[in-house]
Amino acid sequence: KAGVTQTPRYLIKTRGQQVTLSCSPISGHRSVSWYQQTPGQGLQFLFEYFSETQRNKGNFPGRFSGRQFSNSRSEMNVSTLELGDSALYLCASSLIPTSGDYNEQFFGPGTRLTVL
Amino acid sequence: GIQVEQSPPDLILQEGANSTLRCNFSDSVNNLQWFHQNPWGQLINLFYIPSGTKQNGRLSATTVATERYSLLYISSSQTTDSGVYFCAVESGNEKLTFGTGTRLTIIP
Numbered sequence: 001k002a003g004v005t006q007t008p009r010y011l012i013k014t015r016g017q018q019v020t021l022s023c024s025p026i027s028g029h030r031s032v033s034w035y036q037q038t039p040g041q042g043l044q045f046l047f048e049y050f051s052e053t054q055r056n057k058g059n060f061p062g063r064f065s066g067r068q069f070s071n072s073r074s075e076m077n078v079s080t081l082e083l084g085d086s087a088l089y090l091c092a093s094s095l096i097p098t099s100g101d102y103n104e105q106f107f108g109p110g111t112r113l114t115v116l
Numbered sequence: 117g118i119q120v121e122q123s124p125p126d127l128i129l130q131e132g133a134n135s136t137l138r139c140n141f142s143d144s145v146n147n148l149q150w151f152h153q154n155p156w157g158q159l160i161n162l163f164y165i166p167s168g169t170k171q172n173g174r175l176s177a178t179t180v181a182t183e184r185y186s187l188l189y190i191s192s193s194q195t196t197d198s199g200v201y202f203c204a205v206e207s208g209n210e211k212l213t214f215g216t217g218t219r220l221t222i223i224p
Contacts, residue, residue, distance in 0.1 A: 033212065109157065
């Protein structure tokens with residue numbers, strides 16, 4: 001079955017713009033999590049969605065937001081982009097919300113965002 | 117929150133050598149995964165191993181949950197094994213927390 005897909009794969013924006021990234025989980029997976037990867041901070045958790053509800057949020061400013069649709073697809077939005085938002089944004093899906101008995105997460109290929 | 121430390125940070129080996137990567141974590145975990153990140157950034161699942169031992173071909177992993185560490189073994193290394201290996205854990209209601217990774221370089 002198809003893996004996690006993310007679109008677009010690459011994106012170039014300028015400071016002050018906003019961006020929306022999309023993630024389609026593995027079929028049957030209902031939980032979607034987002035992570036940011038930068039050379040300086042490594043991989044950091046952004047937020048998790050399950051049944052269209054945000055279940056957990058990492059330590060990121062309110063400019064970072066997300067949502068999940070009834071088909072489990074998820075989008076994340078970053079408003080008023082800053083240079084420091086340049087990163088690889090990774091989406092992961094799992095069968096159930098994490099912190100369960102079996103909650104292996106599977107990652108998409110990522111969206112590489114460059115802010116100029 | 118939980119702390120995850122990986123060692124060594126960098127490892128350079130000749131093709132055919134064996135290696136052991138270590139992941140230490142600071143609290144009990146209910147999920148532990150090992151990933152290999154390829155040069156394009158894709159995180160590839162290697163093992164889901166909150167406890168016990170698993171093997172998959174030349175790779176194997178062991179997690180000793182009571183002592184709060186996990187080991188990833190790579191035998192007969194190949195150049196395609198090069199990349200960054202991450203350990204990631206979940207503890208309680210905390211989300212997947214990643215270590216800083218081990219960068220493995222296999223020289224032909």
